[in-house]
Amino acid sequence: GEDVEQSLFLSVREGDSSVINCTYTDSSSTYLYWYKQEPGAGLQLLTYIFSNMDMKQDQRLTVLLNKKDKHLSLRIADTQTGDSAIYFCAESRPTGGSYIPTFGRGTSLIVHP
Amino acid sequence: DTGVSQDPRHKITKRGQNVTFRCDPISEHNRLYWYRQTLGQGPEFLTYFQNEAQLEKSRLLSDRFSAERPKGSFSTLEIQRTEQGDSAMYLCASSLAPYGYTFGSGTRLTVV
Numbered sequence: 001g002e003d004v005e006q007s008l009f010l011s012v013r014e015g016d017s018s019v020i021n022c023t024y025t026d027s028s029s030t031y032l033y034w035y036k037q038e039p040g041a042g043l044q045l046l047t048y049i050f051s052n053m054d055m056k057q058d059q060r061l062t063v064l065l066n067k068k069d070k071h072l073s074l075r076i077a078d079t080q081t082g083d084s085a086i087y088f089c090a091e092s093r094p095t096g097g098s099y100i101p102t103f104g105r106g107t108s109l110i111v112h113p
Numbered sequence: 114d115t116g117v118s119q120d121p122r123h124k125i126t127k128r129g130q131n132v133t134f135r136c137d138p139i140s141e142h143n144r145l146y147w148y149r150q151t152l153g154q155g156p157e158f159l160t161y162f163q164n165e166a167q168l169e170k171s172r173l174l175s176d177r178f179s180a181e182r183p184k185g186s187f188s189t190l191e192i193q194r195t196e197q198g199d200s201a202m203y204l205c206a207s208s209l210a211p212y213g214y215t216f217g218s219g220t221r222l223t224v225v
Contacts, residue, residue: 103155
């Protein structure tokens with residue numbers, strides 16, 4: 001199976017909270033990331049979390065990590081139409097001294113008024 | 114610093130032609146990565162440089178693909194004898210530490 005799995009779509013109403021979920025397979029994952037991609041653009045790093053943390057908050061974004069279940073989530077509070085994009089979960093682990101991020105397929109977030 | 118720059122933004126080429134893409138990382142970043150992204154998929158790792166040394170190569174990187182990073186600054190990715198299956202967005206990223214990668218806007222390749 002895939003190393004990093006995400007649901008493909010999420011639709012929310014403007015002003016509600018969005019929660020995007022991700023599961024990964026490798027317990028040695030050291031860094032976990034959330035990236036945002038808007039149409040035709042590259043990836044923008046939103047936040048990352050070290051595997052020894054279980055939560056990280058940055059303004060409207062909250063990342064929760066359940067290492068036992070290998071589950072990562074991204075909560076966006078007060079979701080706006082400008083948050084509509086594809087969100088990628090990624091993980092990296094030491095491989096011969098390198099840390100090569102592995103990405104999921106992305107969750108397309110649609111925010112409607 | 115203007116972030117990671119990639120050139121060109123778009124490239125249309127005929128099957129069988131060679132193409133070369135360029136990536137200029139953030140100047141103090143010693144780590145540089147190339148990824149390929151196709152429609153509906155996440156980025157797939159191609160290759161990784163630390164300074165000028167190419168340390169990792171994916172099995173996706175067939176012998177038609179070659180990447181260089183002379184002097185540990187900019188990098189080039191060349192595809193020889195392009196095939197329609199090479200059509201994708203090619204993304205470059207750089208970092209100083211093994212986290213916090215900054216991506217460029219990508220080069221979209223269309224092979225006709």
